[in-house]
Amino acid sequence: MKILLISLCFGFSFISTNASAQSQATPQAWQDTKILNQKVKEFLKIQSAGSPGKVEISSTPVDPSLRLESCPAPLVFFPSNTRPWGKTTVGIRCGQPNPWQIYVEANVSITGHYVIAAVPLAQNQTLTANDLMLQTGDLTTLPAGFMTDISMATGKLAKVSLGSGTILKQEMLKMPIVVLQGQNVKISTVGQGFTISTEGQALTNAAEGDVVKVRVQNGSIVSGIAKNNGQIEVAVR
Missing domain, CATH: 2.30.30.760 (SH3 type barrels.)
Known part of the structure; x- marks a missing residue:
């Protein structure tokens, strides 16, 4: 009778231990969202390197309650037709072992100098440094073609008359x-x-x-x- 009892106890212990080992071997691993947030900021920092001004980056944190399977190498990217500055969108995808993809909102501001007309400019007027001045602001909000240095405009001619304070763009000027x-x-x-x-x-x-x-x-x-x-x-x- 003692032998049978010992055998039953041993068998129960083995089954319990084996089930516990299997449970510990296959836990559900969720992606650490803090890692994703860090990767987004690193990606935006690299993309904005070399910008003509002070760069400030912010992004909406990934919801920590989001259940994404753990990914060994999450990839951060810009969706097509997305600009890399100002208010933008960043994608994060996982290819293996179980694919998933999410998007987060971000903002990249670049504070720097841009050229404006210091005085009214006449059509075909040859511009000098005295006709121009630098303004400071968020470059990501400016129209395409703006200039960041007065030397980029000096010696060129105004295609049309321009008012004082006008943000100078390449298309507004022509070579002499x-x-x-x-x-x-x-x-x-x-x-x-x-x-x-x-x-x-x-x-x-x-x-x-x-x-x-x-x-x-x-x-x-x-x-x-x-x-x-x-x-x-x-x-x-």
């Missing part, structure tokens, strides 16, 4: 004319290992970097790039 129609110009034909110089007459006005047509001495017409010194450069492949 360096070649006038009818002007006698020097043409440099540059090839591999050689340069040939000749003279001609410009057929149109041109700013630096513009393509301009020139009639050379033999009457033929060539196209070249207008340079700041009034010369025309023709490249030969």
Whole structure:
């Protein structure tokens, strides 16, 4: 009778221990949302590196009560057609072992300088440093094409009249004319290992970097790039 009782007790202990071991071997592991929050901030910090100003990053924390299966390598990304600054959206996905994907809201502000008109500017006026000034604000709220340094605008011409305080954009300005129609110009034909110089007459006005047509001495017409010194450069492949 004692032998049977010992056997039954031993059997019960084995079954109980085995069930406990199985329970501990396969617990449900949930993703630590603090890790996800940290990865979002690290991702946004990398994406905004090199910005022309002071960067401040904030994001909506992932709901800690959210039950996501633990992921060894969660991937943070920008959804398509999402800009990487201002109010934005960031995605987090897990590929293995059990795929899941969530989105969080974030905001990336960049406080820096931008160029405005210090005085009213007339159409075709050549801008000088005295005509411009720097303003400080959140660059992510500005229209595309704004300038962050006064030197980017000096020497250029206003395409249209601009009021004082106007935020200057690249599209509002144009390069000064360096070649006038009818002007006698020097043409440099540059090839591999050689340069040939000749003279001609410009057929149109041109700013630096513009393509301009020139009639050379033999009457033929060539196209070249207008340079700041009034010369025309023709490249030969």
